[in-house]
Amino acid sequence: MTLVYGLIAGILFGFLLQRARVIRYDKQVGALLLKDLTIVKFMFTAILVGMVGIYLLADLGIISAGGRSLVLGGTLIGGGLFGAGWALIGYCPGTGWAALGEGRVDALFGLLGVFAGGIIYSEAYPFFAKTVLTWGDLGNPTIPEALGVNHWFVIVPMVIGVSLLFKLIEKLGL
Amino acid sequence: MNNKNDKGWNPYVAGALSGLVLILSVAVSGNYFGSSTSFIVLLGMLEKALIPERFAQVEYFNIVKAALSWQVMFVLGILLGGFIASKMFGDFKLQSIPDLWKSKFGTSKPKRYLVAFIGGTISMLGARLAGGCPSGQMSASILLSVSGFVSMIMFFILGIIVAKLIYRGGAR
Numbered sequence: 001m002t003l004v005y006g007l008i009a010g011i012l013f014g015f016l017l018q019r020a021r022v023i024r025y026d027k028q029v030g031a032l033l034l035k036d037l038t039i040v041k042f043m044f045t046a047i048l049v050g051m052v053g054i055y056l057l058a059d060l061g062i063i064s065a066g067g068r069s070l071v072l073g074g075t076l077i078g079g080g081l082f083g084a085g086w087a088l089i090g091y092c093p094g095t096g097w098a099a100l101g102e103g104r105v106d107a108l109f110g111l112l113g114v115f116a117g118g119i120i121y122s123e124a125y126p127f128f129a130k131t132v133l134t135w136g137d138l139g140n141p142t143i144p145e146a147l148g149v150n151h152w153f154v155i156v157p158m159v160i161g162v163s164l165l166f167k168l169i170e171k172l173g174l
Numbered sequence: 175m176n177n178k179n180d181k182g183w184n185p186y187v188a189g190a191l192s193g194l195v196l197i198l199s200v201a202v203s204g205n206y207f208g209s210s211t212s213f214i215v216l217l218g219m220l221e222k223a224l225i226p227e228r229f230a231q232v233e234y235f236n237i238v239k240a241a242l243s244w245q246v247m248f249v250l251g252i253l254l255g256g257f258i259a260s261k262m263f264g265d266f267k268l269q270s271i272p273d274l275w276k277s278k279f280g281t282s283k284p285k286r287y288l289v290a291f292i293g294g295t296i297s298m299l300g301a302r303l304a305g306g307c308p309s310g311q312m313s314a315s316i317l318l319s320v321s322g323f324v325s326m327i328m329f330f331i332l333g334i335i336v337a338k339l340i341y342r343g344g345a346r
Contacts, residue, residue, distance in 0.1 A: 002203055005199065005202055005203040006247030006248040006251065007248070010247060010254070010255060011252075013251070013252055014254060014258075015255040015258060015259040016188045016195070019259050021183075022185065022188075029272075030274065041186055042185040042188055042189035043312060045189030045190050053196075054200060055318075057200070067314075067317060069305060069321060075305070077304075078304030078325070081300025082301050082332075083334075084300070084335075085296030086297050086332075087337040088290070088296065089293030093298060093301060094252060095309070097249055101255065101259075102260035102265070103267045103269060104269055105270040106269075106272065106286050109287040109294070113291035113294025113297075113298070114210075114297065116291070116294070117294060117297065117299045117302075118217045118298055119217060120299060121298065122214060122218075122235070133303070138320075151318060166186070
């Protein structure tokens with residue numbers, strides 16, 4: 001059943017990604033050139049809605065929410081590498097599949113490259129595990145934990161702040 | 175750059191709906207969005223079938239299980255969802271070279287495919303080191319995890335630098 005849920009969630013997400021036009025190279029690179037922030041609007045709205053919903057469910061005791069592993073070496077170097085590669089491929093490892101679904105042939109070559117990256121990573125993993133992934137291990141902090149406040153003191157200001165940012169983006173016509 | 179003729183759904187609405195899909199997914203099956211691990215799972219399944227001796231030696235497959243998972247189906251669903259939506263709304267289009275790329279680098283297919291391949295390879299190495307690609311870091315950010323926000327910031331900083339570098343001087 002888990003597999004069926006995964007397929008359904010993927011179809012819905014892929015459908016929405018395609019409809020919002022966020023999977024296209026022109027939109028992805030357009031955002032990195034700071035000329036068209038469609039993907040930023042989509043991504044940040046999804047994060048805000050998700051944040052409110054997930055922490056409501058957590059407060060109701062239906063799920064448990066917590067931070068993920070933060071190793072500065074991996075997060076900073078990996079995050080930077082991803083960003084540099086992203087500007088070249090112009091797709092993401094996940095959303096690139098939807099781009100392929102709407103007929104973008106170059107996305108297929110990009111995804112083959114992602115696969116090649118997976119081969120290199122799986123072979124080089126013992127090296128990374130001993131080096132980069134040990135540099136600056138800070139545990140699994142969340143922002144509210146780091147600040148020592150209740151999560152709603154982070155979520156509410158974030159919703160307000162990002163909403164104001166959206167207003168500015170619209171005003172600038174991006 | 176916002177093209178008025180480029181009809182699509184409002185990104186705020188579609189983004190909000192995606193957030194709801196994620197909440198439902200977590201509530202129903204406990205699974206957060208993520209994509210990059212699925213490539214490792216598929217790779218593991220492939221190696222297991224084709225070169226089992228090598229597969230047994232790769233330490234990483236002790237950490238990522240090489241068996242059909244929620245995330246592999248999720249990624250397959252994304253492919254199907256993109257296909258269904260584009261067919262339903264009549265904007266499925268076979269295109270080898272994106273317009274923006276063409277405006278700067280011309281119509282050479284091998285050139286575009288090679289750069290896409292290299293970019294894919296680099297981005298995957300980065301995504302695995304950072305513990306996730308944008309869909310996974312979106313989930314981490316939803317959890318208010320510091321790692322999610324730091325990764326996102328790094329994605330954009332280096333992405334903006336490299337994009338500005340390769341597109342410097344505007345279209346040719």
